[in-house]
Amino acid sequence: MTADSGGASQVAIVLGTRPEIIKFAPVIKACDRRGVDCLLVHTGQHYSEDLDQVFFDQLELPTPDYNLEVGSRSHGEQTGRMLEGIEDVLDEHAPDVVLVQGDTNSTLAGALAASKSNVDVGHVEAGLRSFDRDMPEEVNRVVTDHIADYLFPPTEETRSHLERESVAGEIVTTGNTIVDSLYEYRDLAAEKSDVLSDLGLQEDDFYLLTAHRAENVDDRESFARLLEGVSRFAAQTGREVVYPIHPRAQSRLDEFDLTLPEEIRTVEPLDFLDFLRLESAAALAFTDSGGVQEETCILGTPCVTLRYSTERPETAYVGANCLAGLDPDDVVEAGSTMLGKDADWDVPFGDGRAAERILDTLAAGVEPDAAEVSP
Ligand code: UD1
Ligand code: UDP
Numbered sequence: 432m433t434a435d436s437g438g439a440s441q442v443a444i445v446l447g448t449r450p451e452i453i454k455f456a457p458v459i460k461a462c463d464r465r466g467v468d469c470l471l472v473h474t475g476q477h478y479s480e481d482l483d484q485v486f487f488d489q490l491e492l493p494t495p496d497y498n499l500e501v502g503s504r505s506h507g508e509q510t511g512r513m514l515e516g517i518e519d520v521l522d523e524h525a526p527d528v529v530l531v532q533g534d535t536n537s538t539l540a541g542a543l544a545a546s547k548s549n550v551d552v553g554h555v556e557a558g559l560r561s562f563d564r565d566m567p568e569e570v571n572r573v574v575t576d577h578i579a580d581y582l583f584p585p586t587e588e589t590r591s592h593l594e595r596e597s598v599a600g601e602i603v604t605t606g607n608t609i610v611d612s613l614y615e616y617r618d619l620a621a622e623k624s625d626v627l628s629d630l631g632l633q634e635d636d637f638y639l640l641t642a643h644r645a646e647n648v649d650d651r652e653s654f655a656r657l658l659e660g661v662s663r664f665a666a667q668t669g670r671e672v673v674y675p676i677h678p679r680a681q682s683r684l685d686e687f688d689l690t691l692p693e694e695i696r697t698v699e700p701l702d703f704l705d706f707l708r709l710e711s712a713a714a715l716a717f718t719d720s721g722g723v724q725e726e727t728c729i730l731g732t733p734c735v736t737l738r739y740s741t742e743r744p745e746t747a748y749v750g751a752n753c754l755a756g757l758d759p760d761d762v763v764e765a766g767s768t769m770l771g772k773d774a775d776w777d778v779p780f781g782d783g784r785a786a787e788r789i790l791d792t793l794a795a796g797v798e799p800d801a802a803e804v805s806p
C-alpha cells in the first residue's frame with residue numbers, strides 16, 4: 432500500500448517503552464474492534480516488569496507477536512539492534528504500514544527499518560518540537576517525521592511545525608491518543624486504586640514528582656538542583672513529595688551518592704491506574720515527563736515542568752503548566768504561581784477519538800479532510 436492507494440489490511444505497531452505502550456493501547460484496541468490485523472512488535476527497550484508487563488496486563492493488551500529483547504545499551508547499539516530485528520520481522524510479514532509513536536529510540540528504529548524495507552510509516556504524535564537538539568528525543572522526532580508517509584499530529588500547533596518543515600507525508604490532525612486512554616481509565620482509577628491509602632496520602636495534600644530525562648538526572652549538579660527546588664517548595668508549603676522513581680533516575684541517585692531531601696519520598700514506578708490516581712489527587716505535579724505534562728492538563732492538576740523547553744507548549748498556553756527550568760528559586764516561584772490554580776482550562780489534546788481517526792485514515796488510504804479534527 433502506498434500513501435495514495437488502497438487501505439491497510441495489516442498494520443504493524445512497533446513499541447518499546449512505557450509511554451508507547453500506554454499511548455498505543457487505544458490504537459491496538461481499535462484495530463481489534465475493527466478486525467484489522469495488527470502485528471505487535473516490542474523492541475524490548477523497556478523490560479522491567481513495572482515499566483513494561485504491568486501495562487500489558489492492566490490495559491488488557493495482547494502479548495506482542497515479537498519481543499526483540501534489545502534491552503539497555505548505548506544509543507547506537509540499541510538503535511542498531513532494533514533496526515536489524517525489525518527488518519527481519521518486516522521481511523517475514525510485509526505489513527502495509529508500520530505505526531510508531533512519539534520520540535524514543537524504538538520510534539526511530541521502527542520508522543527507519545520500515546522505510547528501508549519499503550513499508551509505509553505512520554507517526555503517531557508527530558510534529559512535536561522542543562527546538563532543543565541536545566535532547567535525543569528531539570532528533571528522533573525530527574527524523575521520524577521526515578521519514579513518515581502518514582503524520583498524525585495531536586494539535587494545530589504541532590501540525591504547523593510539520594507544514595513549516597515541508598514534510599513529505601500526508602498530515603492528519605487527530606488529537607493525542609493519551610486522551611483516549613485517560614477517558615477510558617480515569618474513572619476506573621478513581622474507583623479501583625488504593626494508592627492513596629496504601630501510601631498514607633490525603634487528596635490535595637501532597638505533591639507528585641517525576642524526573643527521568645537524561646539531561647536532568649545524568650548530571651549530578653542538575654539532579655541535585657532539581658531536588659533542591661522541589662523540596663524547598665514542599666518545606667515552605669508543608670506538604671510532602673511522592674516520587675515514583677524511574678530506574679534511570681534511581682541508578683543515578685545511587686551512582687552520584689545523592690541524599691534525598693527529607694520532604695521527598697521515592698516509591699517504585701507505579702502501574703497506570705495508581706499513577707493516574709496520584710496525578711489526579713496531587714495538589715501539584717513537578718515533572719520533566721512529556722506524558723505527565725499532558726495528563727495533568729487533562730486531569731485538571733496544575734503542573735510545573737522542570738525543564739527549559741517543552742514540546743507540549745499547549746499545556747502552558749491554556750494555563751495548566753509552568754515551565755520553570757531547574758533553578759531552585761524559579762521552581763519555588765513557579766510552584767507558588769501554580770498551587771491552587773483553578774483547573775478551568777480547555778484541554779488542547781482532542782476529544783478522545785484519536786485512535787479512530789488514525790485507523791480511519793489508514794483504512795481510506797489517505798483522505799485527510801474526511802478524518803480530520805481541530806482539537
Ligand atoms: C526512554 C526514552 C525517553 C522516554 C522514556 C520513557 C530514548 C532515547 N529515551 O528513556 O524518551 O521518556 O524512555 O520512560 O528512547 N532501565 C531499567 N529497566 C528498563 C529500562 C531501563 O532498569 O526496563 C534502566 C537502565 O539502567 C537503562 C536506563 O534505565 O540504562 C535508561 O533506559 P533507556 O531505555 O535507555 O532510556 P529511558 O531513560 O528509559
Ligand atoms: N507512568 C506510570 N507510572 C509511573 C510513572 C509514569 O504509569 O510511575 C505513566 C504516565 O501515566 C504516563 C507515562 O507513564 O502515561 C509517562 O511515561 P514517562 O514519564 O516514562 O515518559 P515520557 O512521557 O516522558 O516519554
